[in-house]
Amino acid sequence: MKKDIHNNAIVFDFDGTLIYGGRGGQDKGIHLMYSSWVACYESGFQEFLHPDALPEDVDRLLRAYLQYHGAPRFQQLTVFLNALINNIPAAVDDPEALNISRELLSRYNDVRETYNRVYSALNDAAAQKYWRPFRSVKAALRVLARDYDLYIASGLPQDLLEEDFALYGFDPALFVGIFGSDACGASDKGTILTRIKATGYKDMLFIGDSTTDLKYASQAQTKFFRIKEDADYVRLLKILPEQMPDEHEPWTFTKAGIEWFESATTYLLEAYNSGTPMSPEAITDFINNQK
DSSP: OOOOOOSEEEEEOSBTTTEEOGGGGTHHHHHHHHHHHHHHHHTTOGGGOOGGGHHHHHHHHHHHHHHSTTSOHHHHHHHHHHHHHHSOOOOOSSGGGGOOOHHHHTTHHHHHHHHHHHHHHHHHHHHHHTOEEOTTHHHHHHHHTTTSEEEEEEEEEHHHHHHHHHHTTOOGGGEEEEEEEOTTSOSOHHHHHHHHHTTTOSEEEEEESSHHHHHHHHHHTOEEEEOOSTHHHHHHHHHTTTOOOOOOOOOOOOHHHHHHHHHHHHHHHHHHHTTOOOOHHHHHHHHHTOO
16 A cells, blocks of 8 residues: 555545446446345345335335435445335334334345345446446546545445455555445445544545535535546546545436436336346346447
8 A cells, every 4th residue: 555645635436436337327226226126025025015016116216226326235225125114215223223023134134145146246247348447547546646645435345345446457556545335334435534534634535426425525524526427537637736626516316317217127127026037147238228
């Protein structure tokens, strides 16, 4: 790791920020919603699902996802479960807060493991074919490392973050710290940002792609810069080092984007519910080839 020598720090999210996914990174939202529904179905939580009225379940999942876009994967699972079980799209710290029977509580780890397995398989399939580093990002990192201490704060579990970091050929020598979430999903990006800031930097910038990233920056009282496309890295280098940008204007998904989430997720769950589920490879091709 690079030695601390700078007064200011820049912290990057990973997925969607250093790496761009299929359909502008929106494929992971469908992966999450599909995986959570399948995990419930396969792990004994079928009583909370509506296979004959899938749009109802998709609506609940989508409201949960839109509020927790960019959160750690296991925190997102609690949101999806709470939405499906109680129609409350909010995270819980303890599965007992879901107000389910002791029998179902005993199956919670099964849900968690199935969700993680299905979600990871979808991400792996997408990574093989559709996910790549932004074209300008590696050159930008080399430039920024001259004047700033660089970090990563990701919602990915630490082991997966380190694997993906190596897979895409990023240089660890450019970074002071590379931090993901813990196994329980309790250490989110906000916690990581607060910990980095507490080391005493004069100024700090968090670079992310989601509304949740913006929330984390606000909570940690750091500046924020949003990545939407490769050109944003060119724009960032033009702004720095004269000043650190601070773009805290919130944004929302478009109506067309929300409708696409709904239709694509419903289609995939209908295929699963019919008894002929699509493979991870077929799912990611379907997502990325929709008009």
